[in-house]
Amino acid sequence: MAQIDKVYSYLTENYDLNEPIFLSELKIPDMKSVSLRQQIKKLTEDGRLKRFDTGIYYLPRKSMFRFGSMLSPDDVIRKKYLVDDGCRCGYLSGMMFANQLGITTQVPVVYEVYTNKATTDYRDTTIGSQRVIIRRPYVEINDGNASILQFLDLMKEVRDIAEIDGTELTDRLVGYMKANDLSFDILKQYFPYYPDRLYRNMYEVGLLNGVVA
Numbered sequence: 001m002a003q004i005d006k007v008y009s010y011l012t013e014n015y016d017l018n019e020p021i022f023l024s025e026l027k028i029p030d031m032k033s034v035s036l037r038q039q040i041k042k043l044t045e046d047g048r049l050k051r052f053d054t055g056i057y058y059l060p061r062k063s064m065f066r067f068g069s070m071l072s073p074d075d076v077i078r079k080k081y082l083v084d085d086g087c088r089c090g091y092l093s094g095m096m097f098a099n100q101l102g103i104t105t106q107v108p109v110v111y112e113v114y115t116n117k118a119t120t121d122y123r124d125t126t127i128g129s130q131r132v133i134i135r136r137p138y139v140e141i142n143d144g145n146a147s148i149l150q151f152l153d154l155m156k157e158v159r160d161i162a163e164i165d166g167t168e169l170t171d172r173l174v175g176y177m178k179a180n181d182l183s184f185d186i187l188k189q190y191f192p193y194y195p196d197r198l199y200r201n202m203y204e205v206g207l208l209n210g211v212v213a
Contacts, residue, residue: 003031003035003039004039004042004043006028006031006039007028007031007036007039007040007043008043008048008049010028011043011049011059012059015058015059016059017058017059017060017061018058018059018060018061018071018072018075019058019059019075019079020052020056020057020058020071020075020076020079020080021049021056021057021058021059022055022056022079022080023037023040023055023056023057024055026040040057044057050071052071052076052128053076053127053128056071056076056127056128058071071128073111073127073128073129073130076127076128077111077113077127077130077132080117080127081113081115081117081134082113082115084116084117087142087143088141088142088143088146089115089116089117089141089142090113090114090115090116090117090137090141090146091113091114091115091141091146091147091149091150092111092112092113092150093112093113093114093135093150093153093154094108094110094112094133094153094154094157094161095108095110095112095161096108096111096112097150097153097154098154098158098161098162101154101172101173101176102172103158103161103162103163103164103169103172103173104161104162104163105163106163109131110131110132110133111130111131111132111133112132112133112135113132113133113134113135114135114136114137114141114149114150114153115134115135115136115137115141116137116140116141117134118134118135118136118137119136120134120136121135121136122134122135122136123135137149138190138193138194139190139193145190147180147182148182148186148187148190149190151176151177151180151182151187152187152190152194152198155173155198155201155202155205155207156194156195156197156198156201157201158173158201158205159201159204159205162205165205167206169205170205170206170207173205173207174207177207184207184208
């Protein structure tokens with residue numbers, strides 16, 4: 001079997017269609033990295049593989065369009081920063097999460113991500129044409145605390161982001177807490193890791209009063 005076909009066979013056996021493939025993580029038994037990169041380049045040239053961005057490829061799904069299916073930046077961000085070997089290691093924050101909660105109607109143009117994979121407190125980068133801000137979390141993220149930390153990071157800046165206020169904002173936040181089993185006592189254990197404005201913001205939006213623990 002030619003090397004190019006060996007690489008393609010490995011990719012189709014180990015990756016789904018339109019799943020991000022990171023060249024930096026790709027290793028094929030008994031093949032040197034230089035040779036692997038050469039075969040990836042050839043597969044891209046003959047159309048069996050698509051390049052999304054530097055070092056990021058995917059097996060394209062068949063499409064009615066001549067240029068084929070496109071890889072979503074959301075999928076790349078999820079695999080690169082939010083999940084590691086099936087376990088949560090990150091989450092979306094900022095305007096993106098606030099929009100999902102319905103406390104702002106602004107459509108975010110920047111992805112803000114907290115991830116264990118961050119090597120610095122703050123990094124501004126791009127994935128494809130999408131701007132992404134990468135932040136190091138206050139506490140290591142895992143399956144058990146990801147939703148807690150995500151909510152607390154929002155609360156840290158909720159007064160600057162929210163377009164609603166008063167009881168409408170309080171009800172929306174309390175509703176989210178109840179839907180995700182985030183009691184005040186559960187949140188409180190993480191307060192020491194956050195700046196003082198977190199506690200102040202929670203008081204101002206009414207989450208320190210009348211929230212069932």
